[in-house]
Amino acid sequence: MTGLGAPPSSDVASPPLDRPRSRWPLLCWFASSATLNVPQASAPVAFSLVALSVMGDARGGAAMILAMTLAQVVGAIPITRLGRNRSAATFLRLLVAFRTLALAAVVLCAHYQAPFALLVAFAAVAGLVNGAASGYLRALLNHFTPASHLPRTLGIAATLNELTFVLGPVLASALGAVSPVFALLALTLLGAIPALLVPQAGKSHVEDAPHAEGSVLSPSILLWLVCAAAGSSTVAAIEIGAVALALKFGYPPTLAILFTVPLCLASVAGGIWVSVRNRTVSDRAVVLLLGVVTFGAALTALGPSLETTVAGAILIGLVLAPLGTYYSLVLDRLAPPRRRPEVFALLRTSSALGIIFASAVLTAASLSSALIVVTATMFAVTLTVGVATLRRRTGAVNQA
Structure with missing residues (x-):
């Protein structure tokens, strides 16, 4: 196998012109990164509570999770390629909006006690864009931080992501005590935040690789x-x-x-x-x-x-x-x-x-x-x- 392709050491300082003029875009990116995964982090609890209220069996939540996860695998590359010739930030907003509408459909189906198969189907529709949304969000990070700061930035993002997956189920349980449908609605709205906050990208701080295609x-x-x-x-x-x-x-x-x-x-x-x-x-x-x-x-x-x-x-x-x-x-x-x-x-x-x-x-x-x-x-x-x-x-x- 050829070289592992390790990135260059981040100890080398970036030139002054490589630094972003404002921290606000990066802060917005952090907020988007932390909230993008809220639906997935809270879904095991939220979907189980919804399944229990609709069909009287919490195990139905596992079927919704499986449908969402399999759809993510299927949709990752095809949906990502749809945005190749579009603005990354704009396409990410469209993906988040699409997922929000699909999850809102799950909320409506649960509220009106629709057949459980519809809830599973809309959960799968929501999952279709999860991989693509994550890919575009990570790609956008190169526009908001110098290459020398990427390890630190990714470390902060990883910490926030872990906190999301710790607090998501807790929040779903707390809100679910009020109403499973209300809990899913609130978590859906939290997951929509990236559509509002993700900043528009400028020039990337990471130099392009030698080969443009591959x-x-x-x-x-x-x-x-x-x-x-x-x-x-x-x-x-x-x-x-x-x-x-x-x-x-x-x-x-x-x-x-x-x-x-x-x-x-x-x-x-x-x-x-x-x-x-x-x-x-x-x-x-x-x-x-x-x-x-x-x-x-x-x-x-x-x-x-x-x-x-x-x-x-x-x-x-x-x-x-x-x-x-x-x-x-x-x-x-x-x-x-x-x-x-x-x-x-x-x-x-x-x-x-x-x-x-x-x-x-x-x-x-x-x-x-x-x-x-x-x-x-x-x-x-x-x-x-x-x-x-x-x-x-x-x-x-x-x-x-």
């Missing part, structure tokens, strides 16, 4: 997409299997938070670390971080006690933000300039595929077996990246 699934790009999918499946296995883990150690189901909360808090801490450090990690450090995820997954799968399992979850959480930041930066460099939104949409879709994979394995096998499968997958990915890194370094030495 494949969005080159071997180097595909490698990091697979890494993102494997990491996502590891996290999803813990979050989805948290209740079963609590039961495994003799605790009531409500204490599933013993695994999910430390994971989320560790992820927030990792995001803060990236923001303060403001540097991208090296190739060798990425292999080490992937090894940490593998070790954490092994502790979770094979740990003999509650403490070792929680420790595994914490280890995984600590490296999520550094790895996510690296993936975003390296794909920024590897992607053909005009196709960056597609690549970032694929990055988001890879995470969705990881969740689907973890869900499928947990459905088909026991908890212990599923966690072992996820760990083995993570080990294989880590080994692949390690070999690719070694080959790249060996090739560089031979050329020298």
